[in-house]
Structures are given as C-alpha cells and as structure tokens.
Amino acid sequence: MNAPTDPAIVPTASGDAFAVRGDGVELAVQQWGCEHATTIVLVHGYPDSRHVWDAVATSLARRFHVVAYDVRGCGESGAPEHRDGYALGHLVADLAAVIDHVSPDRPVHLVGHDWGSIQSWDAVSDPRLDGRIASYTSISGLSLDHVGDRLRQNLRSMQPSKLMQTARQLQRSWYMGMFQLPGAAPGLWRLGLDRLWPQILERLEGGAVPVSASQRRDGVNGIELYRANVFRHLSRPQPRRVGTPVQMLVPTQDPFVTPMLLDVPAAWVDRLWRFDLDAGHWAPLSHPEWVATRIEAFVDYIDQGIAATRFERARVHGPRRRHGGKLVVVTGAGSGIGRETLLNFAEQGATVVAVDINGEAAERSAELARLLDATAFAFAVDVGDAAAMETLARRIEEDFGGADVVVNNAGIGMAGAFLDTTVEDWEKLLHVNLWGVIHGSRLFAAPMRERGHGVIVNVASGLAYTPTRSLPAYATSKAAVLMLSDCLRAELADTGVRVVSVCPGIVDTGITDAVRFVGTDEAEQQRRRERAKALYQRRNLKPQAVARAIVDAVENPRETVTVGAEAKTARLLSRVAPRALQRLARLDLA
Amino acid sequence: MSHVPSPAELDRFREVQRLAYRCAETVAAELEPGVTEREAAARMQAFFDAEGVDDCFHRPFAWFGDRTAFRGLIGVRQLGGFNPAFYPGLRRLQRGMPFILDCAPSVRGYTADIGYCGVIGENALLDRLMDDLLEYRELILAGVRARKPLAQISRDVDRLCARQGYEPRHKAYPFETLAHRVEVLEDDHKAEHLSVARFGLRNLGELIRAARNSREQGWSPIWNSGSRSEHAPTPGLWAVEPHLGFRHVGAKFEELLVVTDDDAYWLDDDVPHVRRWRQRGLWAAADTPSAIAGVAA
Structure with missing residues (x-):
C-alpha cells in the first residue's frame, strides 16, 4: 500500500494490512495482489474474521486485487458501543467505505459468506452503492428481507406443505433463537467455546481450520448481529429488488439452510446464476479452490462474457429445480x-x-x-x-x-x-x-x-x-x-x-x-x-x-x-x- | 343390433350434439377462478334443464387440474374402472389450470356425448395436446374407413400415443373405453328420466342389452384394445373419446362417429376442436383431397 493521502486511512504495522475509517468504527483491511487489477472484496460471516478468506484470497490474488476486512466487532476492527451499531445499515456503510477506499474509480466484485452474504444482499440493493458493485457472489447467506417476505407468504398461504417447509427451516435456525437469550450464547463463548471452535469446525467441515486469535471476540460480538437485525427484518420485511448480477454458490450439505430458502432470491434478482457444491456451510474453508474458481469465472463472465454457455445453463429463472444447471x-x-x-x-x-x-x-x-x-x-x-x-x-x-x-x-x-x-x-x-x-x-x-x-x-x-x-x-x-x-x-x-x-x-x-x-x-x-x-x-x-x-x-x-x-x-x-x-x-x- | 340411423335421425343427433357443445362452450366461457368441479357440472345441468333435455347418457362431468390427466385416485383402474373419484369433486379452478367438461344429454331419445377442454388464461402443454388430438381424429376415421378391426385401430391409437409421448388416459375409463355405442331410444314424451349414479338408466340399459346380445353376434358395444373388439367396424353411432395425458395435463375430444356398412364419417365437422384446428392453421392440410386419400389408403 502506498502512503495514504486519504485522511481516513490509518497505516498499520503489517505490509498488506491497513485500517479504513468506516461508519464510526475503524476497520482492519487486508489486501493481496496487484492494485491495478480488478478488485474483489470479500466479506466474512459469523463467528469468523477476515482470515476465513485467506486461502481463497491467495488463490484469487494471482489475477486480481483482492480485499478482505474484519466486520465491525470482529477480528482487529473496532466495535460499536451499542447494539444499534450492528444494524445492517451501518454494516453496509462500512462496506461502502472500504469499496471507496480500495477502488475509488472502478466498481468492485463483491463476495459474501454467511453474515457477510446477508449484509452484502443489503449492499447490492442499496441506492448508496449504485454502480459501485459489478457483481455479487453469495455463499450461504440470504437477504433477511427476502426471507421475511417468504415466511410471511408461507404463513399466509395456510398450505400445509408450505407451513411444513417453514417449520423445517425454523428447526435448522435453532441457534438464532438461542442467540436471543440474554447471556446464554456470549456465556458459552466465554466459557471456552472459542477454544473448542476450531475442533468443532474441523469436525463439521472435515479439514484443518486455522485457529483465530480473535475467536472469543468474534463469537461474542457477532451475536449482536443477530440481536440487532434478525427479528427486525424478518417481522417487517422491506422489498429489495436487486439489479446487480448475482451468483449463488450453494453448498448442498449446509446444515443451516433448507432448499426452501434457496429459491427465495429468484423472486427478487433479475440476473441470477447458481452453482452447487457438495460441501458443508464453510465452503471457503473446505473448498477454497472451487470457490476461487467460481468467483474468477463469474468475474470473467460479467466483465468479458467468457464461458457464456456455461452461465446460460446455470441461470436461474424461476423456482429452483433439483437438476437445474446440469x-x-x-x-x-x-x-x-x-x-x-x-x-x-x-x-x-x-x-x-x-x-x-x-x-x-x-x-x-x-x-x-x-x-x-x-x-x-x-x-x-x-x-x-x-x-x-x-x-x-x-x-x-x-x-x-x-x-x-x-x-x-x-x-x-x-x-x-x-x-x-x-x-x-x-x-x-x-x-x-x-x-x-x-x-x-x-x-x-x-x-x-x-x-x-x-x-x-x-x-x-x-x-x-x-x-x-x-x-x-x-x-x-x-x-x-x-x-x-x-x-x-x-x-x-x-x-x-x-x-x-x-x-x-x-x-x-x-x-x-x-x-x-x-x-x-x-x-x-x-x-x-x-x-x-x-x-x-x-x-x-x-x-x-x-x-x-x-x-x-x-x-x-x-x-x-x-x-x-x-x-x-x-x-x-x-x-x-x-x-x-x-x-x-x-x-x-x- | 347394429342399425344405421336414417338421415332424419342423424339430423336429430347432430342437433343434440350441437346443444351439448353449446352448453360446454357457454359454461366454459363463464368459468372463473375458484369455481369447483361440482359447480361447473351443476351449471351444465342447469343449462340442459333450461333447454328441455329430458335424459342423459351420463350427467355432466367436470375435471380440473391434474384430474384432467386422471392422476391420483381418479386413475385407479381396479373395479373395472368404476371409480367414485370419477365424479365431479371439490377441486377449485385456478388460472392456467386445464379443465375438461364432459356431458351427454338426451333429447326425445337422441343422445350426444361430448368432451370439451379449456383453460383460463394459457397452458402451453394443453395447447400442444389439443393440437395433437387432430392426428387421432384422422387416424381413427381412416382406420374405420379401411374396415380395420376396431381393436387394431385402438392399438394404433396406443402406438400413436407412444410415438407422441403421451399416455392413453381413456384406459382409465370403465372398460378402457376408447369409444362406446350410442343408440336411438324410444321417445316416451316424459320430461324427466331416472339416472343412477349419474348415468342415465335408459342409455345404460341399452348398452347392457347391446353388450349381452352382441356377444353371440361377435361384436362389442365397448371399443377398446381388447379381444372382444377384434371385429370389423359395426354400423351405427359410436361416441369416440381419445383422452391423452402428459404429466399433469390431460386433453380429450369426444363426438359421434357414424359408421355405415361400407364407410364412416364424423357426424359433424363444425365442432369446437375442429374450429380451433382451423384457426391455428392445422386443419388446412387435412382439407386437401390428397391428404384424405393418403389417410384412407
């Protein structure tokens, strides 16, 4: 990184890491690859930090300018003082600040995983970021507003099959309920879940997982994301049309997401593609090469129209069907x-x-x-x-x-x-x-x-x-x-x-x-x-x-x-x- | 036994058949989303009551949605195909959902039996099925004109179904009926006649009598692929009803075929499905003499 001219930039010790002034908090940002290349911004989920992207970023850096940052409250970024500071609006403002800093002139390609994906859905449908995001790759995360709208429709329909679908998804979202309980989830992290977490992930994803120094902080603060947003958006969903081209990378073994939810974006996104992977929830950790390849292909397709037939086939037009794209x-x-x-x-x-x-x-x-x-x-x-x-x-x-x-x-x-x-x-x-x-x-x-x-x-x-x-x-x-x-x-x-x-x-x-x-x-x-x-x-x-x-x-x-x-x-x-x-x-x- | 109605009698049959189609078209035009099969059938019956219909072969049937393809309970073929799910139910019509109206009124002893398909809005699959029904109408007529055994014509229909990728759903009707006889009944001037389980008693009696008598005479009033239909076309009137199914959509036509001792023709070419083929430019080819000759050969 060259000497910063922007007053919002605070240089950090590490060569590729630096800080960006977000929406009232300081964000720890890291970049890889050549700054003149097309920029890809990676947003991590819960309970992770930007290091969840390390392998994907290294792979993408061969051709792109890759940027990842710690979401507020996580990793080395600052944390807001109140729960309201975790509302999606602030997270989108943080993302906007990072984008403006790392690629002031050209739109970026955005990638989000889990909560990173949830907030990125808001970013791609936010007028403040109009024209700043060329494409969006979503992994294991949906817009809370889209989901809220679907839940509402399902409940209103009173059709047994749809109520059943809803019940199944709620069953998979048990942890969200637990997160609403005062003390319980943060208590678990403080009691040693942070040390156990790498082993749990390893068990879930079947591969070695890097140990994060900020795991306890990521786990505890991230809970505020749920508390500040989930109920608010699910109970009063706002319409969110998405004009940005979106590709969903879907790990089919994801224990937290049922197929019902995967059909949700089709109703809101004009240009949507989907690729499935036989993997669990943490695909960026378990299958970094595949994830990087799909991101790269999407960027090439959006920017240059490469591999058009492949994408033509993966295009999602209506509700998802099992062998779609094959x-x-x-x-x-x-x-x-x-x-x-x-x-x-x-x-x-x-x-x-x-x-x-x-x-x-x-x-x-x-x-x-x-x-x-x-x-x-x-x-x-x-x-x-x-x-x-x-x-x-x-x-x-x-x-x-x-x-x-x-x-x-x-x-x-x-x-x-x-x-x-x-x-x-x-x-x-x-x-x-x-x-x-x-x-x-x-x-x-x-x-x-x-x-x-x-x-x-x-x-x-x-x-x-x-x-x-x-x-x-x-x-x-x-x-x-x-x-x-x-x-x-x-x-x-x-x-x-x-x-x-x-x-x-x-x-x-x-x-x-x-x-x-x-x-x-x-x-x-x-x-x-x-x-x-x-x-x-x-x-x-x-x-x-x-x-x-x-x-x-x-x-x-x-x-x-x-x-x-x-x-x-x-x-x-x-x-x-x-x-x-x-x-x-x-x-x-x- | 087999009797070819006189031209005057045929006129009466044609009149009733047109009345039946008018009923189906009128009721179909007024169907709206939310109406049930029972309501649709009742509307048809009300139409007939107002038009002086005094008997029936069967009371009106209506099938909506995947029931047009005889999917689910309605497709159960045990008990010889006599199946209560056949009767109009509580299924509600929705936009884009195919429907079939099937009615068979009798007026002063003359009976028609017709089938009519439609949809509120559009259904590409139904359109395709209805287009393809044309080939069946031609195939059946050509087969009868060539004096092929009826069972063989029925098997040709099965083969055409296989070639086109459809299921012959008339096989889910009682006795896998592709067609059945319609006879002239005696006119007793009564304004009403009994029906049992929605079938007109007199017409049913006629069919049973024919079934009994025909056994010795070597023919059957029920035309299907079975061995009892292994005979040359029997002169008289046949209500022919090929019914195609593909996935969750079914389509049929039903109308009277006149079989004479050495020829055959459809009682009326001015019927809704033929008008539809004409509109869509499918009928033109069939109109040319060479095509007819080709079919008959």
Whole structure:
C-alpha cells in the first residue's frame, strides 16, 4: 500500500494490512495482489474474521486485487458501543467505505459468506452503492428481507406443505433463537467455546481450520448481529429488488439452510446464476479452490462474457429445480426408457440432449422436454458409429460446456436360438447394445474425469445375469454392458466420476415392436412380437419406473440398480442359487 | 343390433350434439377462478334443464387440474374402472389450470356425448395436446374407413400415443373405453328420466342389452384394445373419446362417429376442436383431397 493521502486511512504495522475509517468504527483491511487489477472484496460471516478468506484470497490474488476486512466487532476492527451499531445499515456503510477506499474509480466484485452474504444482499440493493458493485457472489447467506417476505407468504398461504417447509427451516435456525437469550450464547463463548471452535469446525467441515486469535471476540460480538437485525427484518420485511448480477454458490450439505430458502432470491434478482457444491456451510474453508474458481469465472463472465454457455445453463429463472444447471445426455431418447429419463431430468430443470437414431423421435422428445420448461436439443446419431459419436461428444464439450450426466440407454432387442443367430444378426445387435455403450462411456468419461465430476449411467438388463436359451445374443450384450460398467467404475474410483448400471426387468416399451426373432419368417416374427407385447403389457412395468430409478441413482450414491421384481429375484438367485438359474435358462420363453 | 340411423335421425343427433357443445362452450366461457368441479357440472345441468333435455347418457362431468390427466385416485383402474373419484369433486379452478367438461344429454331419445377442454388464461402443454388430438381424429376415421378391426385401430391409437409421448388416459375409463355405442331410444314424451349414479338408466340399459346380445353376434358395444373388439367396424353411432395425458395435463375430444356398412364419417365437422384446428392453421392440410386419400389408403 502506498502512503495514504486519504485522511481516513490509518497505516498499520503489517505490509498488506491497513485500517479504513468506516461508519464510526475503524476497520482492519487486508489486501493481496496487484492494485491495478480488478478488485474483489470479500466479506466474512459469523463467528469468523477476515482470515476465513485467506486461502481463497491467495488463490484469487494471482489475477486480481483482492480485499478482505474484519466486520465491525470482529477480528482487529473496532466495535460499536451499542447494539444499534450492528444494524445492517451501518454494516453496509462500512462496506461502502472500504469499496471507496480500495477502488475509488472502478466498481468492485463483491463476495459474501454467511453474515457477510446477508449484509452484502443489503449492499447490492442499496441506492448508496449504485454502480459501485459489478457483481455479487453469495455463499450461504440470504437477504433477511427476502426471507421475511417468504415466511410471511408461507404463513399466509395456510398450505400445509408450505407451513411444513417453514417449520423445517425454523428447526435448522435453532441457534438464532438461542442467540436471543440474554447471556446464554456470549456465556458459552466465554466459557471456552472459542477454544473448542476450531475442533468443532474441523469436525463439521472435515479439514484443518486455522485457529483465530480473535475467536472469543468474534463469537461474542457477532451475536449482536443477530440481536440487532434478525427479528427486525424478518417481522417487517422491506422489498429489495436487486439489479446487480448475482451468483449463488450453494453448498448442498449446509446444515443451516433448507432448499426452501434457496429459491427465495429468484423472486427478487433479475440476473441470477447458481452453482452447487457438495460441501458443508464453510465452503471457503473446505473448498477454497472451487470457490476461487467460481468467483474468477463469474468475474470473467460479467466483465468479458467468457464461458457464456456455461452461465446460460446455470441461470436461474424461476423456482429452483433439483437438476437445474446440469447437462444430461440420453441415448435412445426417442422412446421408452430413454424418453422418460430425458423428461424426468428435464422436469427437474436440467438441460437435456436427446440422442436417437430416429431424428424425428429425438426431436419429439426434445419438444416434450421444452413443454416442461427445459432447454432441450435433439441429435440423430447412430450410437454404434464411432465417428458420429466422436462428433457428438465434441459438440457437447465445445458448444454445451460438457455433460454432467450421460445415460447410455440405446438398445435393440433380439430373440431366438444362438445357433440360428447369424453373424450379421450379432453385428447388428452388438453395434448398438455394446459399441453404443463403449463409445458413450469412453468419449464422455474422459472429459468428466478431467473436470472431476460426472455420472455415466449404462442401461443393461436383468438378463445381464439371467441366462436364457430364448435371448442369448441380447443377454450376452447386456452382460457385457454390466461388466464394462463394473470395470470402468473401478478405474474411475476417486476421480469424482461415478458409473451406474441399471438392470430393468420386463418393461413395456416399444422394444417389442422392433425386436428381431432370428430364424423365423416375417409372419411368424409378427405373431411373436404381438405375443411378446401382450406379455410385456400384462407385466405392466412402465418405463417411468426405470426412469425414476435412473434419476434416483444419479442423485444418490448407487452403483447397480435393479428395477422390477423379476430383475431383483433373478439377481438374488444368481447369487444364492446359480445352478437353479441355469436350470431355468432351459425354458424356452419365445 | 347394429342399425344405421336414417338421415332424419342423424339430423336429430347432430342437433343434440350441437346443444351439448353449446352448453360446454357457454359454461366454459363463464368459468372463473375458484369455481369447483361440482359447480361447473351443476351449471351444465342447469343449462340442459333450461333447454328441455329430458335424459342423459351420463350427467355432466367436470375435471380440473391434474384430474384432467386422471392422476391420483381418479386413475385407479381396479373395479373395472368404476371409480367414485370419477365424479365431479371439490377441486377449485385456478388460472392456467386445464379443465375438461364432459356431458351427454338426451333429447326425445337422441343422445350426444361430448368432451370439451379449456383453460383460463394459457397452458402451453394443453395447447400442444389439443393440437395433437387432430392426428387421432384422422387416424381413427381412416382406420374405420379401411374396415380395420376396431381393436387394431385402438392399438394404433396406443402406438400413436407412444410415438407422441403421451399416455392413453381413456384406459382409465370403465372398460378402457376408447369409444362406446350410442343408440336411438324410444321417445316416451316424459320430461324427466331416472339416472343412477349419474348415468342415465335408459342409455345404460341399452348398452347392457347391446353388450349381452352382441356377444353371440361377435361384436362389442365397448371399443377398446381388447379381444372382444377384434371385429370389423359395426354400423351405427359410436361416441369416440381419445383422452391423452402428459404429466399433469390431460386433453380429450369426444363426438359421434357414424359408421355405415361400407364407410364412416364424423357426424359433424363444425365442432369446437375442429374450429380451433382451423384457426391455428392445422386443419388446412387435412382439407386437401390428397391428404384424405393418403389417410384412407
């Protein structure tokens, strides 16, 4: 820092740390990186100090001018004398003073965590800071006014589901109630919670946490933030429109915030993006690299429009849906299980890509997905064609920013004795059922491994482990898919990429309309198709059931999923009584 | 048994069908947010009472919201599809929520059975379903003209549903009915007739009698995908009611199809859903002779 010319600046001992005169208190400010670069201001939460940002700031400082400060009452900053001094209005004034000091000419990019995020919501909707904040990244914190408005709406609606949501959130906010009790919370901090805190955080976040010298002060004074603001804003919420572009970084394991609250900003923010992370409440501590990368990408997007497709996808338009922002590619999406899977993901907000050899059918699926308010695309691709699949994978990577989930579902049916199955029959079947999965796995898993996340779902069949003389070729191809998936899962373990195999039983899809019965003439083939269709209809297991299982397997850590009682029973038999299954294989079902 | 009504009789059927549509359109235009299914059904009944309707195939039905797609209790198909959730309930209409009005008045022995869909405001999904119903109207007529077995036509309907990505929700009706017979009743000059469980006793009796007699004659008054419909189109009047469902939205049309010994045609092309297709420019293609020839071939 150069010699200060501004009378409000008081130099401090440390080279990068200095003080800024805030709204009646002195604030300890620290900066990293080159002052001429774009400025990013980081605001910490409770019960932390500016050091919660150390790792994130160091990472960002490679390209940016990074500034963090201790909020009033915390760390090395001064504290107001009365509780009223902790009202959000003063906190916003402090922030304004810091911004004016560190970047007098250019707007800054703002980042807030927890209470830092709460006060930053007020800052981005405060006319005093108009034009001073180029973007805002919010982590684990919402505007109290927005929340108050939602609570009020929920209570007024008298709908049981909404009251339940409210009750769940209040349950998670138990500590806020405790903070209102005179003496209790400050007492805990004074009694030694400050020394225990690093261990508690470590337990919660699963990583080493720096010990803060000001922990007791941060814990005790910060309680005033709750006492001065929470009740006031929740009970009498003010409307707060936000014109500043906002990205929410959402740790999905956050114990203090329920999904209900995460939908709240969409009603108030014109330009909103959202990225999820599998982490707890203190993401800046547990995942500093990820947080820094997302902040950097957002700054680049807002300032220069870089990675527009990625952000296009993460844009939040309405209430949040579970798979919002994800890209899901489904092969064989023109009918049956593929179409249902595509629609299920579309319904939950994902951008979907329908791939089918029948372009018209793929387009129809995409159209249905669009009717469910999803962004959808269709491609006519033969999954067994290496070159076509490579082109598809390249386009998904380059134009769509990569897939989060790939469902290799395309498959064809074939029935009839092994000795009647010709080489051409085998080639035709393996081309789709096996090569399709090989291409879909190899081409999409590689970029997923590079990114460190993604799910490959390979649709096999209950016949993958159920031998039968009636469908030897089909069962063989599906057994190969199951084995391929098992091997690939082992190879990709610890890379963040999951491989799921799905084994459905007798599902009533269009597959029976096209199944080839080898060694029969056309009339006989038609007769058998009708018979198979009737059997499948009687079983009445719907593609929807498989689609639900696939979505469930993507959401939860599952490896092999069986759908339908017959698939489950056969699975069990294959383990405990393989010889019995071998005997049953002799039955001719066709 | 199967009897093709005379031109004069067909005129009477057409009149009743137009009355039924007028009722649906009038009531639909006056539906406002907050009205219940029961109120809507009662308004239809009041309309008929004022118009001198003396009997019915069934008393008016109204379904709102996801009940148009026969979701939830209403979709329970056990008990042969006879399901109390079928009847108008206390669901209240909201803006953007699809609705179906279904009514079947009889006047002096002539019966119509119609279905009408709509929404207050807009619903893109409903629009799409209603657009796509056109293909069913053409497919069914072409199949009957080609003298295909009725069960096969019904399976073609199932396949079209699968291709378009819809569920055939008429399968949740009693006996998975795609269509059912409508007969001329005797005119007894009474101003009122009994109905039981909202079904007109005389029409129901006619259907049961037909069901009993038709067994020996090798046909069925209920047209579905089952083996009993495995017969050439039976001459007479059929109330055809394909009902499509996609997620939480359902749409149907229902109207009378005239089947003669060697041909078939819709009793009336001046019905609301056809007018809607015309307005949206979808009907034009179907009007050209080549398209008709193509469908019939």
